[in-house]
Amino acid sequence: MSDKSFNAFQMAQEQFDGVAKKLDLDQATRELLRNPLREFHFSIPVRMDDGSIKVFQGFRVQHNDARGPAKGGIRFHPQETIDTVKALATWMTWKCAVVDIPLGGGKGGVICDPHQLSEREQEGICRGWIRQLAYNIGPVQDVPAPDVMTNAQHMLWMMDEYETIHHGRYPGMITGKPVGMGGSLGRTEATGYGVIFTLREALRELGIDIQKTTASFQGYGNVAQYAVRLYQEYGGKAVCVSCWDQNDQKSYTFVRKSGINCDELLSITDRFGGIDKAKARQLGYEVMDGNAWIEQDVDILVPAALENQITKDTVTKISDKVKVIAEGANGPTTPEADVIIQEKGIFVIPDFLANAGGVTCSYFEQVQCNMNYFWSKEEALSKLDAKMTDAYLKVSAMARSRNVYMRDAAYMIAIQRVADACKIRGWV
Numbered sequence: 154m155s156d157k158s159f160n161a162f163q164m165a166q167e168q169f170d171g172v173a174k175k176l177d178l179d180q181a182t183r184e185l186l187r188n189p190l191r192e193f194h195f196s197i198p199v200r201m202d203d204g205s206i207k208v209f210q211g212f213r214v215q216h217n218d219a220r221g222p223a224k225g226g227i228r229f230h231p232q233e234t235i236d237t238v239k240a241l242a243t244w245m246t247w248k249c250a251v252v253d254i255p256l257g258g259g260k261g262g263v264i265c266d267p268h269q270l271s272e273r274e275q276e277g278i279c280r281g282w283i284r285q286l287a288y289n290i291g292p293v294q295d296v297p298a299p300d301v302m303t304n305a306q307h308m309l310w311m312m313d314e315y316e317t318i319h320h321g322r323y324p325g326m327i328t329g330k331p332v333g334m335g336g337s338l339g340r341t342e343a344t345g346y347g348v349i350f351t352l353r354e355a356l357r358e359l360g361i362d363i364q365k366t367t368a369s370f371q372g373y374g375n376v377a378q379y380a381v382r383l384y385q386e387y388g389g390k391a392v393c394v395s396c397w398d399q400n401d402q403k404s405y406t407f408v409r410k411s412g413i414n415c416d417e418l419l420s421i422t423d424r425f426g427g428i429d430k431a432k433a434r435q436l437g438y439e440v441m442d443g444n445a446w447i448e449q450d451v452d453i454l455v456p457a458a459l460e461n462q463i464t465k466d467t468v469t470k471i472s473d474k475v476k477v478i479a480e481g482a483n484g485p486t487t488p489e490a491d492v493i494i495q496e497k498g499i500f501v502i503p504d505f506l507a508n509a510g511g512v513t514c515s516y517f518e519q520v521q522c523n524m525n526y527f528w529s530k531e532e533a534l535s536k537l538d539a540k541m542t543d544a545y546l547k548v549s550a551m552a553r554s555r556n557v558y559m560r561d562a563a564y565m566i567a568i569q570r571v572a573d574a575c576k577i578r579g580w581v
């Protein structure tokens with residue numbers, strides 16, 4: 154987001170155009186799917202703790218809802234842009250389609266920095282965001298969820314505002330809510346676990362014993378924390394995570410060759426995923442530059458932070474030892490870097506497949522809210538494993554049968570499903 158020359162939406166369109174050609178989609182379908190159906194821009198005035206009023210810029214993009222209500226998170230980020238939100242909404246459409254859940258794609262954002270805002274001010278932003286969209290979102294229209302720097306509490310404030318406006322209880326209008334207030338057990342773990350479910354299947358197909366592998370993770374937020382945990386439970390050794398340092402306004406990588414310890418690291422991590430450097434050094438971690446995660450001599454790389462991380466400049470730093478990249482973040486790899494990754498023969502589990510666990514569990518949350526009957530954590534996570542494994546196997550079978558790159562295979566399945574839904578509805 155900070156790189157001015159990078160435009161995530163152009164990248165999403167470029168990826169789409171390539172696959173649309175391979176699928177031989179007609180002109181109208183291409184035009185429809187390469188742009189969002191609807192886009193909302195609005196201002197959110199909030200009374201700050203010092204009594205002043207600050208006006209925040211908010212967005213919601215509904216890329217496509219042919220297969221079901223739009224679905225996707227809301228990001229709070231100081232460098233948020235409408236084009237990033239458009240790209241992420243587009244990727245949500247493909248994500249829901251590739252795991253075959255009856256939802257479309259949406260994404261929202263607010264330009265703000267939660268590090269600088271009190272809880273009360275953040276509540277004001279959440280409620281203001283809903284007031285602007287109260288009649289354009291909802292359980293049968295568009296269902297938001299958490300994303301970068303938003304969490305279960307934010308979702309609950311949003312639900313409360315929506316229910317106040319609509320005079321009723323609508324727990325299916327938003328997901329990622331706290332457990333006990335309409336949330337699903339397993340939702341917090343879901344994205345990170347989903348990445349590792351697909352990684353487990355990829356390694357099995359490649360004939361690599363997970364217990365003999367090492368991995369480097371970028372990030373230590375919700376996705377990386379749980380991905381590292383499950384990967385280590387399966388016997389892999391995670392040697393590296395990274396985080397954004399709010400005070401220094403730069404990121405750092407934390408390396409410990411003997412393996413990192415999740416609980417230990419968590420105890421020195423703030424609520425935004427920032428790790429205390431001095432304490433980490435005391436625990437035996439080497440603290441390096443933020444980009445060092447990509448240079449590690451490991452078998453597996455898991456970018457689980459933001460978009461635009463594996464670029465034509467950073468891709469050359471990837472060690473020859475790396476065999477698999479599992480993309481936990483949305484859009485971490487640029488199309489230029491993709492070409493080099495293919496040349497290097499690295500196996501990629503593309504973002505909208507690898508990180509679809511979050512939205513899949515969000516779908517389970519909706520199902521449970523509609524039934525008003527909630528599952529155990531084991532039930533939610535085993536259903537998640539089944540869904541992710543099935544989606545992975547379909548994509549890898551497509552990659553083999555059509556002899557295409559994994560990202561293209563995932564796109565071919567997802568885009569075809571959405572194109573078929575648009576066609577059968579008579580839209581194109």
Ligand code: GLU
Nearest residue numbers: 225226298300511512515
């Ligand atoms: N924000 C998550 C994503 O990018 C989850 C979206 C959802 O649960 O709707 O996939």
